[in-house]
Amino acid sequence: MCRLSENVTNENGKSVVNVECTENRCKIIAISNQKGGVGKTTTCVNLGIGLARAGERVLLVEADAQGSLAVSLGISEPDKLDVTLVNILEKVINDEETWPGEGIIRHEEGIDFIPANIELAGLETALVNIMSRETVMRQFLQEMRERYSYILIDCMPSLGMITINALVAADYVLVPVEAAYLPVKGLQQLIKTIGNIHRKLNPSLEILGILLTKVDRRTNFARETSVKIREVYGERVHIFENCIPLSVRAAETAAEGKSIYLHDPKGAVAEGYLSLTEEVLTLTGCEDKPIESEGVEASGQQKGGVQ
Numbered sequence: 148m149c150r151l152s153e154n155v156t157n158e159n160g161k162s163v164v165n166v167e168c169t170e171n172r173c174k175i176i177a178i179s180n181q182k183g184g185v186g187k188t189t190t191c192v193n194l195g196i197g198l199a200r201a202g203e204r205v206l207l208v209e210a211d212a213q214g215s216l217a218v219s220l221g222i223s224e225p226d227k228l229d230v231t232l233v234n235i236l237e238k239v240i241n242d243e244e245t246w247p248g249e250g251i252i253r254h255e256e257g258i259d260f261i262p263a264n265i266e267l268a269g270l271e272t273a274l275v276n277i278m279s280r281e282t283v284m285r286q287f288l289q290e291m292r293e294r295y296s297y298i299l300i301d302c303m304p305s306l307g308m309i310t311i312n313a314l315v316a317a318d319y320v321l322v323p324v325e326a327a328y329l330p331v332k333g334l335q336q337l338i339k340t341i342g343n344i345h346r347k348l349n350p351s352l353e354i355l356g357i358l359l360t361k362v363d364r365r366t367n368f369a370r371e372t373s374v375k376i377r378e379v380y381g382e383r384v385h386i387f388e389n390c391i392p393l394s395v396r397a398a399e400t401a402a403e404g405k406s407i408y409l410h411d412p413k414g415a416v417a418e419g420y421l422s423l424t425e426e427v428l429t430l431t432g433c434e435d436k437p438i439e440s441e442g443v444e445a446s447g448q449q450k451g452g453v454q
Contacts, residue, residue: 172432173292173295173296173297174297174298174318174319174431174432175297175298175300175317176299176319176355177300177310177314177319177321178191178194178299178302179313179321179322180337181333181336181337182304182324184304184325185324185325186325186361186391186397187304188211188215188216189219189397189400190358190360190391190423191300192216192219193408193416193420193423194299194420194427195207195258195260195297195299196254196406197408197421197424198296198297199256199258200256200257203296203297205295205297206251206259206260206291206297206298207220207259207260207261207298207301208261208288208299208300208301209232209260209262209263210284210300210301210303210309210310210312211263211301211302211303211309212265212266212267212268212303213303214262214265216260217260217264220260220262220404221404221405222252225262225263226264226266228264230250231250231263232250232262232267233263233270235261235287236270236283240277245290250262256405259295267303274309274312281308281348282312282348283312284312284313284315284316285315300313300317302314311344314340315348315352318352318431319354319431320352320353320355321356321427322334322337322357322358323358323391324357324359324360324376325359325360326359326360326361326362326368326373326390327372334376338354338380354384354385355385355427355431356385356387357376357380357386357387358390358391358423359372359376359386361392362393363392364392364393373390385430388422388426389418389423391416391419391420391423392415392416394411394415396414396416399411408420
């Protein structure tokens with residue numbers, strides 16, 4: 148586990164949060180919600196890069212046939228890539244050897260990622276007839292554990308076989324939820340599915356927490372939704388202290404192919420993801436390294452967040 152100390156300034160004049168940790172093993176976090184448009188990919192990118200800025204070795208895995216993660220990280224046409232997650236998983240299915248670094252792309256902000264594209268939809272159909280079909284992704288990611296301290300899986304908006312593979316491979320599930328009626332209503336089914344996988348396929352799986360996203364601070368509805376989630380789920384599931392506010396800046400990052408920390412480092416969204424990164428480090432354990440904020444206020448409480 149980790150403990151955050153007070154803010155200090157490093158030799159480059161950047162504000163940092165010191166993190167003291169005692170645990171050092173790879174943590175695999177599936178970012179999942181069967182509802183689309185709740186900020187899964189944006190969260191995966193910015194949490195992953197936030198962890199890399201804290202000195203962690205991070206791999207992002209795109210388990211979504213839409214290819215949104217690849218696009219958000221600067222790959223304009225993921226369907227034209229020669230090697231994606233599909234090729235790697237097919238080798239696992241066929242008991243073929245994968246070579247170190249196969250399919251992995253290095254991003255300029257210090258993370259590695261494995262992209263996906265539309266071919267993943269075909270693989271999901273093929274998995275139905277495969278022996279031990281729920282464990283294919285876990286077999287591959289077990290090999291990656293020695294190379295990274297965090298592996299984040301960006302799941303597709305469904306509870307199909309690829310998402311089940313991600314949950315079986317993961318240690319934790321992070322659930323982004325838009326502060327609106329329909330996304331919140333779908334939480335119950337997701338939590339039930341996670342519980343079934345925990346009991347039958349992956350007893351080490353835990354819900355890391357529910358993250359409120361796209362929170363419109365101008366409305367009472369967002370505040371009421373936040374309160375309702377905490378009342379209904381707060382006793383059983385961790386709710387992250389800080390929310391991610393609704394902002395066009397977050398949407399713009401996908402077109403830029405970079406994180407919110409570079410696109411709008413002083414904005415409220417960057418503050419929100421920095422706070423999320425700190426909390427994830429605290430909940431999961433980490434290396435003894437600081438988080439560089441580069442203009443983002445490093446604090447345990449996001450200013451103006453909906454609580």
